[in-house]
Amino acid sequence: MKKTILTLAIIFGLTSLLSGQQTIKYSALYYHRASLFEKLPIHKSDIVFLGNSITHYAEWAEIFNDRHVKNRGISGDLVEGVYDRLDPIIKGQPKKIFLLIGVNNLARNHCADSVLMGIEKIAEKIMKESPRTKLYIQSVFPVNSTFTNSPRHANKGPRIIELNNGIKKMCAEKGLTYIDVYPALKSKDSEELDPKFTTDGLHLNGDAYMVWKEILEKYL
Amino acid sequence: MKKTILTLAIIFGLTSLLSGQQTIKYSALYYHRASLFEKLPIHKSDIVFLGNSITHYAEWAEIFNDRHVKNRGISGDLVEGVYDRLDPIIKGQPKKIFLLIGVNNLARNHCADSVLMGIEKIAEKIMKESPRTKLYIQSVFPVNSTFTNSPRHANKGPRIIELNNGIKKMCAEKGLTYIDVYPALKSKDSEELDPKFTTDGLHLNGDAYMVWKEILEKYL
Numbered sequence: 074m075k076k077t078i079l080t081l082a083i084i085f086g087l088t089s090l091l092s093g094q095q096t097i098k099y100s101a102l103y104y105h106r107a108s109l110f111e112k113l114p115i116h117k118s119d120i121v122f123l124g125n126s127i128t129h130y131a132e133w134a135e136i137f138n139d140r141h142v143k144n145r146g147i148s149g150d151l152v153e154g155v156y157d158r159l160d161p162i163i164k165g166q167p168k169k170i171f172l173l174i175g176v177n178n179l180a181r182n183h184c185a186d187s188v189l190m191g192i193e194k195i196a197e198k199i200m201k202e203s204p205r206t207k208l209y210i211q212s213v214f215p216v217n218s219t220f221t222n223s224p225r226h227a228n229k230g231p232r233i234i235e236l237n238n239g240i241k242k243m244c245a246e247k248g249l250t251y252i253d254v255y256p257a258l259k260s261k262d263s264e265e266l267d268p269k270f271t272t273d274g275l276h277l278n279g280d281a282y283m284v285w286k287e288i289l290e291k292y293l
Numbered sequence: 294m295k296k297t298i299l300t301l302a303i304i305f306g307l308t309s310l311l312s313g314q315q316t317i318k319y320s321a322l323y324y325h326r327a328s329l330f331e332k333l334p335i336h337k338s339d340i341v342f343l344g345n346s347i348t349h350y351a352e353w354a355e356i357f358n359d360r361h362v363k364n365r366g367i368s369g370d371l372v373e374g375v376y377d378r379l380d381p382i383i384k385g386q387p388k389k390i391f392l393l394i395g396v397n398n399l400a401r402n403h404c405a406d407s408v409l410m411g412i413e414k415i416a417e418k419i420m421k422e423s424p425r426t427k428l429y430i431q432s433v434f435p436v437n438s439t440f441t442n443s444p445r446h447a448n449k450g451p452r453i454i455e456l457n458n459g460i461k462k463m464c465a466e467k468g469l470t471y472i473d474v475y476p477a478l479k480s481k482d483s484e485e486l487d488p489k490f491t492t493d494g495l496h497l498n499g500d501a502y503m504v505w506k507e508i509l510e511k512y513l
Contacts, residue, residue, distance in 0.1 A: 101442055101493035106350060108499035113355045130326060132364055135333045140360040144352055148368075222321055273321035279328035 099154050106147045107158045115165025117205075119143050120293065123162065124173040125150040127214065127277060136286050137293055141168075151178050152191025156198065163203045170199060171252075171289065173211040175236055176275070180225040185235040193243055200247070209292055210244055212237045212255040217266040220274025227274045230264050252292065257284050319374050326367045327378045335385025337425075339363050340513060343382065344393040345370040347434065347497060356506050357513055361388075371398050372411025379415065383423045390419060391472075391509065393431040395460075396495070399452045400445040409459040416469060429512055430464055432457045432475040437486040440494025447494045450484050472512065477504050 106129075115121060120142045122133045129146030136142075145162060147154065155174050162170070172195065178188040192210065199208050213236055218227045237255060244251035258281060260267045266274060270281035277285070326349075335341060340362045342353045348366030356362075365382060367374065375394050382390070392415065398408040412430065419428050433456055438447045457475060464471035478501060480487045486494060490501035497505070 101491075101496060102350065104492045105496050105498045109351065109502055110499070112499045112503060113352060130322065131329065132333060134354055134360065135363065140354065143355065271321075272324045276321060276325050278325045279330070279332045282329055283332060 098157075099151075100149050103147050103150065103154055110145060110158065111161050113143075115143065115162050115167050116141075117166050117168060119165060119167040120169045120171070121145050121162055121167045122171050122173075123155060125177055127176075128173055130276060131282050136282060137290075139293070142293075143167075149177055150174065151181075152188055152195065156191065156195050159195065159198055159202075163199060163206075166203045167206055169207045169209065169292075171209045171211060171292075172196075173213070175213045175240075176216070176226060176229070176233065179213075179229040179232045179236065180223075185232050185239060188236055189239040189243065192240060196243070196247060196249060200249075207250070209250045209252050210240055211252045212240060214277075215255055215259040215264060215266040217268060217271060217274035219265065219268070220271065222273035223275040234264065250292070252288065254285055254288050257288060318377075319371075320369050322369065323367050323374055330365060330378065331381050333363075335363065335382050335387050336361075337386050337388060339385060339387040340389040340391070341365050341382055341387045342391050342393075343375060345397055347396075348393055350496065351502050356502060357510075359513070362513075363387075369397055370394065371401075372408055372415065376411065376415050376418065379418055379422075383419060383426075386423045387426055389427045389429065389513075391429045391431060391512075392416075393433070395433045395456055396436070396446060396449070396453065399433075399449040399456065400443075405452050405455040405459060408456055409463065412460060413463055416463070416467060420467070420469075427470070429470045429472050430460055431472045432460060434497075435475055435479040435484060435486040437480075437488060437491060437494035439485065439488070440491070442493035443495040454484065470512070472508065474505055474508050477508055 118141050120139070122128045122142065123145045125146060126148035129144065129148045131144070133142045133144050134140055152174055175188045175192060178191065179185070196208060196210065199206055213233045215233065216227045216229060218230060220227055241251045258266055258270055270277055272278065338361050340359070342348045342362065343365045345366060346368035349364065349368045350366070351364070353362045353364050354360055372394055395408045395412060398411065416428060416430065419426055433453045435453065436447045436450060438450060440447055461471045478486055478490055490497055492498065
């Protein structure tokens with residue numbers, strides 16, 4: 074049985090290789106946004122917000138009233154996706170990068186350790202290829218399991234805590250700044266994302282963005 | 294039968310009213326973005342890009358290298374949705390508004406006439422309540438029916454042409470500028486969105502945004 078599967082895997086791999094077929098790893102949105110980002114240069118004075126929908130759905134230059142602040146969020150993005158689109162950002166050697174990524178990997182049932190490895194890989198590439206960039210890594214935000222709109226995400230509360238412990242430790246080891254936004258967004262009496270900040274238990278409304286802004290202001 | 298339906302409707306209406314239950318008309322994303330926009334003031338020098346995902350997924354201030362350019366796109370938005378969130382934009386009496394809306398209504402099988410009426414309602418509110426704003430209305434963009442990712446949108450080609458004819462006529466009647474981006478995005482030999490501009494037959498990649506930018510430049 075094992076042998077058959079192995080043989081099939083080799084045949085499939087060779088066929089793909091010979092036909093020049095490209096694996097479609099990410100969403101259409103990923104390719105659309107990533108190709109736009111390749112056309113929008115990053116400069117040395119820029120402050121890059123890098124991540125998934127939670128980054129994507131804000132208007133960062135407006136929030137901080139600073140035209141050097143650039144949105145490099147893509148809704149649905151994964152640690153692998155962010156890694157694969159680092160080059161056009163690193164090329165510009167930006168002043169700062171604020172990274173927030175991982176919750177979509179957890180939603181796919183990737184374990185906290187593997188997501189942490191993905192974040193580490195991103196951090197190491199940035200540190201190596203753009204050493205003057207100050208890299209800030211943010212805690213993954215709480216979710217709220219009482220909402221039913223984002224079921225794959227909403228029940229990942231315990232894994233988020235596990236991942237954040239790992240991110241914090243990694244930042245300490247690498248001399249990076251860890252920004253813990255999580256406590257400001259959770260309910261007072263539980264680990265759930267405060268329902269006043271969300272309509273779907275995962276994404277943030279304007280009030281939440283203002284809370285987040287206050288936390289980030291001193292790092293900008 | 295009619296009487297029963299009427300009675301039921303009245304009871305249902307009263308129950309909703311008494312329970313204070315709010316009808317959820319739009320997506321979570323709509324409420325998240327709209328509540329953020331209420332916190333980000335629009336100024337008299339601003340140029341507002343208003344619409345659905347096609348507007349939302351770009352980085353307009355970067356594309357035009359102009360910090361006065363503001364993104365007021367919400368993925369999935371409808372003519373009704375745009376109308377319902379006009380107040381925070383109109384309050385700022387912006388210099389210009391570039392509107393692109395309607396394809397998501399067509400995807401819901403709303404007829405071209407009703408979508409046109411929705412666009413007209415938006416235009417009339419802006420003209421009345423922010424008379425110094427220069428309003429540009431853009432043609433709805435072509436879609437490509439050979440892609441299978443966005444099936445509800447991709448087969449609406451003929452309705453898009455019908456809607457654009459209506460928008461063009463309406464703009465002429467109201468003295469508004471109609472910007473016809475459609476021809477630059479379609480295939481040379483058909484009415485389909487050029488496949489070189491899309492991965493899903495509806496949304497745009499970086500190349501398409503650059504073509505669109507060139508068309509808009511003279512109006513900015």
